[in-house]
Amino acid sequence: MHITSLKAIPFELKLKEPFAIANETVDVGLNVFIKIETDEGITGWGCATPDSVTSETNETVMKAFNAVIKELLIGKDPTKIHLLNDLIDQNLKGNSSLKTGINIGLYDILGKKAEMPLYKLLGGYKEKIETSVTIGINPVDIMVEKAKEFVSQGFTCLKVKVGMDPNQDIEAVLAIRDAVGNNIKIRLDANEGYNVEQAINIILTLENLDADIEMLEQPTPAKYLFALKEVTAQCPVPIMADETVLTLRDSLKLVKMEIADMINIKLMKIGGITNAIKANIFAEIAEIPVMIGCMNESMAAMAAGVHFACAFKNVQYADLDSALDFEKDIVKGGATYKDGFVIPSEKPGLGIEVDL
Ligand SMILES: [Mg+2]
Secondary structure, eight states: OOEEEEEEEEEEEEEEEEEEETTEEEEEEEEEEEEEEETTSOEEEEEEOOOGGGTOOHHHHHHHIIIIIHHHHTTSOTTOHHHHHHHHHHHOOSOHHHHHHHHHHHHHHHHHHHTSBHHHHTTOOOSOEEBOEEEOSOOHHHHHHHHHHHHHTTOOEEEEEOOSOHHHHHHHHHHHHHHHOTTSEEEEEOTTOOOHHHHHHHHHHHHHTTOOEEEEEOOSOTTOHHHHHHHHHHOSSOEEESTTOOSHHHHHHHHHHTOOSEEEEOHHHHTSHHHHHHHHHHHHHTTOOEEEOOSSOOHHHHHHHHHHHHHOTTEEEEOOOGGGSBSOOSEEESEEEETTEEEEOSSSBTOEEEOO
């Protein structure tokens, strides 16, 4: 099989409502759809979701795609994924979301060629995974309403964004716990918004008031590894690293230095499915459970996260909700939601159709 055509198509997906976290507010999801056509009539779809976290924009993705990727991959066998990863890495530094978009497209082709859904092709550990849905930072009453809305839709796990104002964070989390009862999981994500003392105080306060927090994600600034390690050592709830872990090398460092209890692997940060497989393997050996998270990803990208999460035992947590946030996605299939779980498509590859 050979690649006959490669296209990158930028598309802005409008969010239903602006989304605020500790370090930014956004109202559109920037996605660059990747279409890979082959001489066997199989078309692979991938998607790059550039983000400030990966220091990319739609423009940088398009520029690197046109300058490097296109020429490099035309005529190559798309099923030789490791070889193509190596070729891309030798010719292009950084650009992790672009590399992810390409990598996802190659796995989509592999799945279609094998006539297997991607999660089974990758090893098929489970058929579905519980996912959190995310509540952005807002006035407390709005956050509570959002929480109630998600629970009424059947979701069982809420990820509450915190990290802007410790007092309001405590108030919001307690109000949400009060509103949803004790059977709903609540995890927190501070997106680097606290210092060590604030992070520990907030968790101790919430635990004393029986808020029952499942985990706290990225309490402290990404670059201060020992701050995160300190919070991990002192906090009674598990600490998850997200922004601290961008690359495969970061993941290894986290594992070796025991900086956090858990790790949030996002395909867009780590450069795709192949690298996520490697990071998950050394996390599993170190007995560090993995969460698969997402950026503001269209289903074309998020479906890859769902398939990945269901393929591996050590992926014990999922935060795969971005495709729910758009007014209208241009992708059909990929994954469905039921009773708090996200379920990968049984169709070959990602199982998506893209209306482009
Ligand atoms: Mg996070």
